[in-house]
Amino acid sequence: MREGHRVCVYAIIRSDHRLPVEARGVGNPPVRVRKVDGNGVAAVVSDAPGDLRARRRDLLAHQDLLLGLAETGSVLPMRFGSVAGGDEAVLKQLRDGEQRYAATLRRLDGRVEFNLKASPDPDALAAVVREDREVRQLSAAARRRPGYEANIRLGQAVAAALDRRAAQAARDTLETLVPLADATAAGPDVPGCVLNASFLVERGLREAFRDAVAAMTDRHRDRAVLKLAGPLPCYSFAASGAGEPVEA
Known part of the structure; x- marks a missing residue:
């Protein structure tokens, strides 16, 4: 050339x-x-x-x-x-x-990248009403005295409860996945997600990592939606110093 x-x-x-x-x-x-x-x-x-x-x-x-x-x-x-x-x-x-x-x-050497995103489960409303005292009280109040302000307060409480539940699920999932990875890296904030993290995983542990994510998906089915992508090129770990611990 x-x-x-x-x-x-x-x-x-x-x-x-x-x-x-x-x-x-x-x-x-x-x-x-x-x-x-x-x-x-x-x-x-x-x-x-x-x-x-x-x-x-x-x-x-x-x-x-x-x-x-x-x-x-x-x-x-x-x-x-x-x-x-x-x-x-x-x-x-x-x-x-x-x-x-x-x-x-x-x-x-011998490693691949996986990316995991966690977001609140939009179908978990019944579980939120059942388990969150504030949401139950606001829901009952909105039924007794329906109105714009009551609906706003209820909607805000539901959204906050969904985010809390998803964040708890994300923390539990990280505790399970981090020991399976050589390094973790936090990704940029993604609208609607409570977690965006990448994991550097030995090639021989790919199936074990996928299985662990599947188990967490079942465990937190009414709390968070977990989306796994990979194996991927190791973009998140290519820079010098990449691979800092990630928190949820």
């Missing part, structure tokens, strides 16, 4: 990490990917399409490539849309960060 052309950067891997056969990246048709080798570490790149945008097709192609790479070695994933000004720019980045990249790849 001629220097000066932009390249998409998908991941950083070890130099001896082989690319999947017929590996492809973004674009229509999908472009072939290749390695730019540094000293011990390499970048997985492709020519950058001129109209690169966050289309579903290209987002999936980016993630599928990372998951394919992770099947045969550790991967330091780049965010979709990471673009460099040619192979020499990539090589400079590899040289500048060689030791840091190598250390992160060692830390991610």
Whole structure:
């Protein structure tokens, strides 16, 4: 490739990490990917399409490539849309960060990421009325003297009770899952969620981790909705120092 052309950067891997056969990246048709080798570490790149945008097709192609790479070695994933000004720019980045990249790849060896989100169960109203004294009292008052203010107070109390129950379920779930992970990381706040956390899990413990989440889902069925995604590329643990304890 001629220097000066932009390249998409998908991941950083070890130099001896082989690319999947017929590996492809973004674009229509999908472009072939290749390695730019540094000293011990390499970048997985492709020519950058001129109209690169966050289309579903290209987002999936980016993630599928990372998951394919992770099947045969550790991967330091780049965010979709990471673009460099040619192979020499990539090589400079590899040289500048060689030791840091190598250390992160060692830390991610044999591991995958799972993400868990917890939100209040919208179908738990009957359980809230049964178990929450304040909600029962406000519900009875609203039936005796219906009106706008009574309904507002009842709605606020129900929403607060749903959030408390979901937060309790999230804390219990974390206590179960954290021992199964090598590291945890808090994700950004998500509207409607009381927990957004990622877990770095040994590849051999994937099924045990899924089973533990399934058990927590059953245990807290009337308290929280648990949504598990993964295995995923280890985005949340790629940065230096990533993996701080998470609280709910």
